Amino acid sequence: MPAPRTRRSADQRRAEITDAARELALAEGLSAVTLRAVAARVGVASGLVAHYAPSMDELVASTFGDIVGGELAELAMLLSGIADPTAQVATLLATVLDGSRTDVTLVWVQSWGMGERNEALAAEARSRMDEWQQFIAALLHTGVASGDFRVEDTQGVAWLLLGMIDGLSAHTLVRWGESEGRRELLVRAVEPLLGLEPGRLRSR
Amino acid sequence: MPAPRTRRSADQRRAEITDAARELALAEGLSAVTLRAVAARVGVASGLVAHYAPSMDELVASTFGDIVGGELAELAMLLSGIADPTAQVATLLATVLDGSRTDVTLVWVQSWGMGERNEALAAEARSRMDEWQQFIAALLHTGVASGDFRVEDTQGVAWLLLGMIDGLSAHTLVRWGESEGRRELLVRAVEPLLGLEPGRLRSR
DNA sequence: GTGCATGTTGATCACTTGATCAATCGCATC
DNA sequence: GATGCGATTGATCAAGTGATCAACATGCAC
Numbered sequence: 001m002p003a004p005r006t007r008r009s010a011d012q013r014r015a016e017i018t019d020a021a022r023e024l025a026l027a028e029g030l031s032a033v034t035l036r037a038v039a040a041r042v043g044v045a046s047g048l049v050a051h052y053a054p055s056m057d058e059l060v061a062s063t064f065g066d067i068v069g070g071e072l073a074e075l076a077m078l079l080s081g082i083a084d085p086t087a088q089v090a091t092l093l094a095t096v097l098d099g100s101r102t103d104v105t106l107v108w109v110q111s112w113g114m115g116e117r118n119e120a121l122a123a124e125a126r127s128r129m130d131e132w133q134q135f136i137a138a139l140l141h142t143g144v145a146s147g148d149f150r151v152e153d154t155q156g157v158a159w160l161l162l163g164m165i166d167g168l169s170a171h172t173l174v175r176w177g178e179s180e181g182r183r184e185l186l187v188r189a190v191e192p193l194l195g196l197e198p199g200r201l202r203s204r
Numbered sequence: 205m206p207a208p209r210t211r212r213s214a215d216q217r218r219a220e221i222t223d224a225a226r227e228l229a230l231a232e233g234l235s236a237v238t239l240r241a242v243a244a245r246v247g248v249a250s251g252l253v254a255h256y257a258p259s260m261d262e263l264v265a266s267t268f269g270d271i272v273g274g275e276l277a278e279l280a281m282l283l284s285g286i287a288d289p290t291a292q293v294a295t296l297l298a299t300v301l302d303g304s305r306t307d308v309t310l311v312w313v314q315s316w317g318m319g320e321r322n323e324a325l326a327a328e329a330r331s332r333m334d335e336w337q338q339f340i341a342a343l344l345h346t347g348v349a350s351g352d353f354r355v356e357d358t359q360g361v362a363w364l365l366l367g368m369i370d371g372l373s374a375h376t377l378v379r380w381g382e383s384e385g386r387r388e389l390l391v392r393a394v395e396p397l398l399g400l401e402p403g404r405l406r407s408r
Numbered sequence: 409g410t411g412c413a414t415g416t417t418g419a420t421c422a423c424t425t426g427a428t429c430a431a432t433c434g435c436a437t438c
Numbered sequence: 439g440a441t442g443c444g445a446t447t448g449a450t451c452a453a454g455t456g457a458t459c460a461a462c463a464t465g466c467a468c
Contacts, residue, residue, distance in 0.1 A: 005433050007445055029320050035426055045447045050427060112377050116233050116310065126378050153389065159211040160389045166413095167371020171308070171363070173316050174330055185364045189393045198396075200385065211415055211464050239456055249417045254457060261456095 008094075014052050016042050021063040026103040030110040030121075061120035064111050068128045071104050072135060085143030090201050092139070093190065097164050097172075097183050105169045117141050133158050143194065150195025157193050213397045218256050220246050225267040230307040234314040234325075237264050265324035268315050275308050276339060289347030290398075294405050296343070297394065300369050301376075301387050307371045337362050347398065354399025361397050370394075 008016070020041040021033050035056055039046040053059040075095060082088045115122030137158035142147035151157050168182060187201045194201075212220070224245040225237050239260055257263040259350040279299060286292045319326030341362035347353035355361050370388060391405045397404075 003385040005432090005434070005446065010445075013425085013445080029317070031317075031321065036424085046426090048446055049449065051446080055426080106317065106320065106325050108376075109313060110338070112374055113233070113235075113310065113314040113317040115378065117235065122378065129375070129378060148414080153385065156385050156389050160372070160386055160393065163375050163386075164368050164393075165371065166374060167369065168364070168367040170313075170316055170370060170374065171333070171367050173317065174326065174333060181357065181360050182364055184279065185360050185397065189364065189368075189397050190400075193393050209416065209463070214415075219413075238454085241453085250456090251418065251458080252416060255416080259456080 017049055017052050021059055022066050025107055029106050030060055035065055035091055057118045058120045061124040064107055065124045067107050085146055085148045088139055097168055099172050105173055109170050132161050133162050136161055221253055221256050225263055226270050229267050229311055233310050234264055237267055261322045262324045265328040268311055269328045271311050289350055289352045290404055292343055303376050309377055313374050337366050340365050369394055
């Protein structure tokens with residue numbers, strides 16, 4: 001039986017396709033976001049995906065953007081419910097390293113490795129990294145303004161924190177477990193960067 | 205004109221192939237290590253590469269191992285000429301973050317992202333990460349023994365250092381430049397982890 | 409010189425990828 | 439109900455992947 005043809009509005013179909021792409025990327029990585037794989041997941045002919053996507057490179061890039069943008073929005077939401085800057089940073093570190101986001105981490109790591117061959121993806125990765133850096137910098141800035149932190153180079157420290165987070169996250173892709181002990185150590189390394197006395201970030 | 209057929213010993217040809225694979229990986233990434241690309245670089249029929257390599261997955265994995273193994277050996281050589289543990293760590297950080305090794309960094313990052321689809325590569329990556337971690341741990345151990353460092357959880361701190369290094373290195377793939385300022389900050393974060401007074405790691 | 413073990417070729421298979429496009433048909437509009 | 443816009447199909451192309459193998463020929467042993 002040939003699949004029954006269903007007809008949607010263009011916007012609706014577009015949404016289905018981007019959703020399917022995101023689900024695929026989270027389940028099997030960005031390299032699994034393929035013309036036919038997306039089509040199969042939507043339950044549609046391959047040509048239709050090609051019809052809506054400018055190119056697969058761009059679909060992969062925008063899928064990456066969706067995922068990591070959503071992650072940041074989620075985190076921002078979580079932190080917005082916390083008043084104390086120190087607690088915010090503590091929560092940031094705890095959340096990002098809790099090992100429950102290997103799917104998003106894989107997407108990040110693949111974006112760095114695939115950027116060599118997919119210029120749209122590389123550009124999107126740069127943009128999203130900036131977004132994250134600015135988010136962290138804003139966090140630090142708030143803490144400095146309130147007198148909780150003492151940071152000179154806010155931008156630089158934000159980059160450093162992001163680098164640490166990304167590196168430790170990437171490691172969990174290959175070596176999971178032991179994340180508990182490493183957060184403790186990370187916290188000890190971060191405190192002096194923020195001008196905090198030892199132990200302040202741990203209280204939580 | 206059909207290419208003139210040249211005949212080498214099996215060992216010699218094997219060496220040519222692994223060399224070509226390494227060069228390709230460094231120039232264009234692990235994903236460029238392809239049956240035909242390697243054959244073309246050696247100047248040989250594709251079938252010959254298949255004849256010597258158990259499979260392309262394994263050739264990619266062993267190529268990765270060659271590259272990062274060589275990197276570590278090179279670094280070990282460099283550090284062996286330094287007596288003071290503090291200077292050793294300072295040199296380690298300076299060397300790894302000097303931005304002159306984006307080729308090796310790309311190989312690292314790709315190994316994490318491709319491990320999903322290449323089990324041999326994933327295993328090799330795990331093994332090489334262990335190697336690095338043990339190397340750093342030994343460095344720390346020496347410093348503790350000599351009284352230069354004060355570190356309780358040597359293994360944990362080694363993992364943390366490696367994570368920081370990998371994360372910051374990965375960032376240089378997308379955002380190069382500014383590496384100078386970040387080393388300064390990294391050093392400030394690492395000092396307390398080693399039980400060093402502020403500024404000790406910077407003296408170099 | 410001759411023989412032949414073994415290094416080497418390149419055509420070939422089966423598969424996957426992104427992309428194109430004429431043909432088809434669902435469905436809102438009239 | 440009939441019309442036609444536009445969403446949808448699926449066959450098709452060109453390119454690239456790893457792998458296989460019968461045929462070939464090189465250069466050493468004798």
